Amino acid sequence: MKIMPNRLDKGFYLYQEEFEQKALEVLRSGWYVLGQEVSSFEEEFAAYTSSKYCVGLASGLDALWIAFRILGIGAGDEVIVQGNTYIASVMGITINGATPVFVEPDEYYNIDASKIEEKITEKTKAILVVHLYGQASDMASIMDIAHRYNLRVIEDCAQSHGAKFNGRRTGTFGDIGCFSFYPSKNLGAFGDAGAIVTNNSQIAESVRVFRNYGSEKRYYNRVVGTNSRLDELQAGLLRVRLSHMKELETEKSRLCNRYLAELSHPDILLPRIQESATHIWHQFVVRTECRQELIDYLNKKEIGTIIHYPIPPHLSEAYQYLGIREGSLPITEYYAKTVLSLPLYNGMSRQEQDYVIEAINSF
Structure with a gap:
C-alpha cells in the first residue's frame, strides 16, 4: 500500500x-x-x-x-x-x-x-x-x-x-x-x-x-x-x-485522535494540546531523535512524510544578513532537527491509517 x-x-x-x-x-x-x-x-x-x-x-x-x-x-x-x-x-x-x-x-x-x-x-x-x-x-x-x-x-x-x-x-x-x-x-x-x-x-x-x-x-x-x-x-x-468545514474538521479530529490513542513508540513524541486551546490538525507532527532512520524505514514501506520545517528562518540563506548564528535558538533548532509530519488528509481511509499506525509502532 x-x-x-x-x-x-x-x-x-x-x-x-x-x-x-x-x-x-x-x-x-x-x-x-x-x-x-x-x-x-x-x-x-x-x-x-x-x-x-x-x-x-x-x-x-x-x-x-x-x-x-x-x-x-x-x-x-x-x-x-x-x-x-x-x-x-x-x-x-x-x-x-x-x-x-x-x-x-x-x-x-x-x-x-x-x-x-x-x-x-x-x-x-x-x-x-x-x-x-x-x-x-x-x-x-x-x-x-x-x-x-x-x-x-x-x-x-x-x-x-x-x-x-x-x-x-x-x-x-x-x-x-x-x-x-x-x-x-x-x-x-x-x-x-x-x-x-x-x-x-x-x-x-x-x-x-x-x-x-x-x-x-x-x-x-x-x-x-x-x-x-x-x-x-x-x-x-x-x-x-x-460550507463543509464542520464535517471536514470533525474528520481530521477523528483521524488525529486515533493517532494519539494508537501510536505507541518509546522514541516518538506525540503532539500535545494546550489547555484552553483547540487544534484543527493542519498537520500531525511528531518528534524523534532518530528522524532520518524513521523516514527511511517508512519510505521502504511506501509511506510518505514531510518535515515542517528543516531549516529555521534565522539559519536560511535569505536571512544570513541578520547575523544570527547557529546555536542562538537551541529549542527552535532542535525542533527543526526532530519534527516529522505524518500522513494526514480528508478522505484518508481506515485501512490507510491502519497501515501507518502498524508501521510506526513496529519501527
Missing part, C-alpha cells in the same frame, strides 16, 4: 459535484475579478471567524506583508515572532523593511509567551503570532503583554482556520488576522488565495483599496498599492469548502 503525506484529490472528490457546478457557474457568469463570489465569501468567512470584516487577497504571504504595510510598520521597527515558523511569516515582516526578533517556541510548537517580554525594546512595534500546525497559541498571555506595552498584534492563521483559544477563533484577537487558502490548508482553494480579517473598519477599507492598485474607484488611485485580488473562481470554490 502506498500512502502519500497528503492527498488533495481526495478532498476534491468528497464534494466533486458541488465544486464542478460552482466552477461552471463562475465561468459562465462572465465576471472573474472582484464580483459577487468574492463579496459573498468575504461575508461568509467573516461570519465563520466571528470577525466584522474580511478582505480577500491573492495569497497568505500577501496578507502578511500588506498587514504590516497598512499598520505602518517598516524600517527601524522590530517585530517579535517565533523562531520555528515557515519563512513566509518572517518575509511578511522583512518585505516592509522591519526587523524580526525571534523568540523560542513552547512545547506546543507555538511562541513561548513567557519569553516575549525580555525581547521588547523601544523599537518593538508588534508581535506576530503564528498558530503553527493548527493549534491556537496562548492568546491570553500574548494580548496581556501587547496591551501593557501598546504593541500591535498580527496573527498568522495560515494553518489555524477555525482553531480556538478560550472559545474564540484565531485571527480575532489582534489587529489583523492573516489567512492562507493554499490547497493543502484545511480550508484550501485550488490555487493561491488568502485573506485578512479584522474588526477595524478603517483597516478593512485600507486593505480593500491597497489590494486593487490603491484604487477605490476605477482610475482614481488614492495610494501606491498592489495587485492582490482574490479571484472569483477561487472565492466560489472556497465557498463550497467553507
